[in-house]
Amino acid sequence: MASTRTNIMVCCGTGCLASESEKVLKNLEVIAKARGYAEEVQIIKTGCFGFCEQGPIVKVEPDNVFYVRVSPKDAKDIIDEHIIKGRKVERLLYMEPNENERIKKQEDMPFYKKQLRVALKNCGLINPEDVYEYIALGGYEALGKAITKMTRDQVIDTVKRSGLRGRGGGGFPTGLKWEITKKQESDVKFMICNADEGDPGAFMDRSILEGDPHSVLEAMAIGAYAIGADKGIIYIRAEYPLAIARLNTALKQARELGLLGKNIFGTDFSFDINLKYGAGAFVCGEETALINSCEGKRGEPNFKPPYPAEEGYWGHPTCVNNVETFANIPSIIMKGADWFAAMGTERSKGTKVFALAGKINNVGLVEVPMGITLREIIFDIGGGIPKGKKFKAVQTGGPSGGVITEEGLDTPIDYDSLIERGSMMGSGGMIVMDEDDNMVNIAKFYLEFTMDEACGRCGPGRIGTKRLFEMLHKISSGKATMADLDALKQLAYMVKDSSLCGLCQTAPNPVISTMKHFWDEYVALVKDEDHPQGEGRYVPKNKIGMKS
């Protein structure tokens, strides 16, 4: 990077790739070369910038100019105007929807202003396919520090004191999980990375794996050292081909440099990682189901206890952590527990990545400190609701969460405050609804998802979710009675109470929370003849054997 004058960073995350960012990259390279600037300008393929709504994203450094919605034919202007003539391409600069001024710098954009990037710190900054770029920004230093200068207990203690909690949804303290796994007496232990991201609309894990794969490998090695594992598995859904390709490249590079494998950094610590591909079943994100799937068994959960830390992969103590959780680890080791614990709220430390979607201007991936309010995320970062519509509710926690309304917008969000509000953190999906959305249909949308994704093992999950969905369908079709509403409520609580694993225990949350906040919409569908509350009709994705 040192010999070049300018870096042009082209987002090659899945979203931007889908909008032809690879062609943008190619065109930039060809044109730069043709103009004789190949030596001076380095064109870098990066991971996701997060601002997917405005993709493809191209950033020019050190000028700190942020271009949005760049099409392949814009490459010519970026080279000819910006690089050669030093004039910014005005039409490609971001324009805030509520203002008329184009913004050129990333940090001036409201979307980035309130963000705080820890897990995503390298995403959009480095070429994820080049280990040296990762190393140049301090990569693998944390691993070196952990295994050469720290004891296993010190590593665990640091993570514990940092207050880091599992980012996959459960929020279990990571350090404690490592400690429990470390305490198990066994010669064989496993460190598993859960990359089976499945919440509709959530893609933070994918972005990290695509944009900064080495951070996960490094963190897994640190964790493995701490718990005493010498083998690791990344369980990743096969629908993430780009993430898989980049992980494979990263694994190869790390092995070549001795950052994975035997006697890492000349110590007696050895660790290597295999990839296991999931077929995309949502339930395989549940850790016992994930382990079953890794073993080649049917992907369905087991009753806990025993927890994986006691009896996991092939019966050996196993620690399962989520991608985003891992992505925080190197910084915690390098900057210390106190630095991390200084961010966030009393019981939820650090940052959280959210995937903003639905009726919101700035769809994309954002990382914010815990304790920020939903209002800041939706209105400041997310740019508010499109077309001047009125905000109605936001669903956090994906299909496992619930809706939060206007009155909850100013609550500082963390794991516990969301649960108190009848929702949950989940993996960080955040779907915004406006005044046009009918909440019964919203509940139905989520139930259809969980019904389809339930493994079928337990009765409440297998049949209960189906009946909840059918009942919602009956209500939204205007055929239900008040007694049906009562039955729906009872069933929702029963499924929550009685299901075997987290997937179906949380599946009724969208029903319970919409019934709590928008009871009148349910009642209207029962009592009003013309269903004034919205679409009314909902066409299910699958035939469900009922006439609507």
Place this chain on the structure above:
Amino acid sequence: MAGSPEKYKDRKKIQIKINDEDLTVPEGITILESAHEVGVKIPTLCHLDLHDLQLYNKTASCRVCMVELVDGGNQNRNKLVPACVTKAYEGMTIRTDTLRAINARRMAVELLLSNHPNECFTCPKNLECELQALAEELNVREIRWEGERMDYPKDFSSDAIVKDSNKCIYCRRCETGCNEIQTCGILSGIGRGFNAFVGPFANIPMVESSCTYCGQCVQVCPTAALTEVYHVDKVWEALNDPDKHVIVQTAPAIRVALGELFGMEAGTIVTGKMVTALKRMGFDAVFDTDFGADLTIMEEASELIYRIKNNKTLPILTNCCPAWVKFIEHQFPELLHVPSTCKSPHIMFGTIAKTYYAEKNGIDPDNIVVVSIMPCIAKKAEAKRPELTKDEHNNVDIVITTRELGAMIKEAGIEFNSLPDSEFDRPLGETTGASVIFGTAGGVIEAAIRTAYEWMTGETLENVEFEQLRGMEGVRKATVRIGDQDLKIGIASGLGNARVILEEIRDGKADYHAIEIMACPGGCIGGGGQPYHHGNHEIVKKRREAIYEEDRRKKIRKSHENQEILELYREYLGEPFGELAHKLLHTHFEERERI
């Protein structure tokens, strides 16, 4: 503490509370196991604990046993837990009687019923169905969740097992048994969510799978998702055909289990009543498969001695059990030269019925219908094996199970409990104690030893009871001294245990002379066609005791002393293991695919 299972006996004692009752229990015990100590019955459905067989179904999936775990003073933090797998800890407080728990349990059954065919009246499991019983027990009065139901075609492809996936409640008991006990791995979860049910890989028809038809899945299925192919009507038809001479034979294990279907204690011996009932139903002759068993011993003991004396393949494996035969054909085709070539007792009997008996009584074998009453489902498929038909007729025409016989007796309006005793017909009705013990694991080999001993030594065997060959373990190894030779015997019941022994043989690590293998744990008394034990294996143990009791009652306890058998050889067959015997009483096996 009286009822606490053995496995916890050395554990530390802890205090728990169930519905305000204080209770001292061993650490690690489940809530379900503790509750009955205080007179609390927690309903279960998927749960199965056959500890004698090491068969534990711990899927915790039906959620019918949910109880409320009380969390200190904060009622909001109470939660429901499944009693079957939740272990007690010091100070634990459980309530089974809260509205929340009662509703959850009832709704769990209500949900299952909402996806279950409403056909109890005509269901083969009517009044034997555990789901039906639960609906009554949990007071389900309405099903509020009418919606889509599973709609799969029934699988009638096999000659033994009917699979009706619409009745599958996904308890996975069958799968656990098929995988962990029988190691066949035929049954497993298919589909996802609402469409999940248990079946063979990719839901291929049962007949195309490597299923042995042992029927242990049928024995543990709580509903009628897995049942036997029903042959009762065929028997009635034959009995009412004036041109047919219908003879029936009953396996040794029937007489110690049939009474259960009429409310009798498990282990009640009902041989005499059973014979009377069969005669009243109109069978032209009522015979005993025990006769076929004695015949089997004549052949098998001869084969054993032949193999020992001529340094032929050892060990010899008994092959009375058709599920086991199918198992070795699918799973160990390279070992097909090891089993004895003898037909199974009821097939031998069928052959003799259509040859010797037919000739002797001047009946056209074409008009003879042989009905076998078996504790077994696999026998139904065995009787259809092409190599076991002679002159284009099955040696055995119809096989029905103990349960089907019970149904026929009821249907015929026979008051079984008050029937007088009768004797089996002659000449194929004389039997020995040796043949009776065929009904329990270890019995075939013990019977063979009783005969082989006397033939090899020329001495009289005084004590015919070989305790070293008796026991409920899955694999038993014993040595029997015969003259100057130690005979090493292996006994395995349950196909998983059979696999262990077969692997030893395959790897050249076994030095047995003879091995008995039965597919069902405990042998035929625990067969797939026996009255349902509903998870209570004590029943099977009582049947076993009754089998040995029946042996002790017999005057003749060695197969080769059965006078009618000797007469059969004298008049018709010639030498045991001789030319005609070989033609009529022996068979062969074929390699089958492993799917």
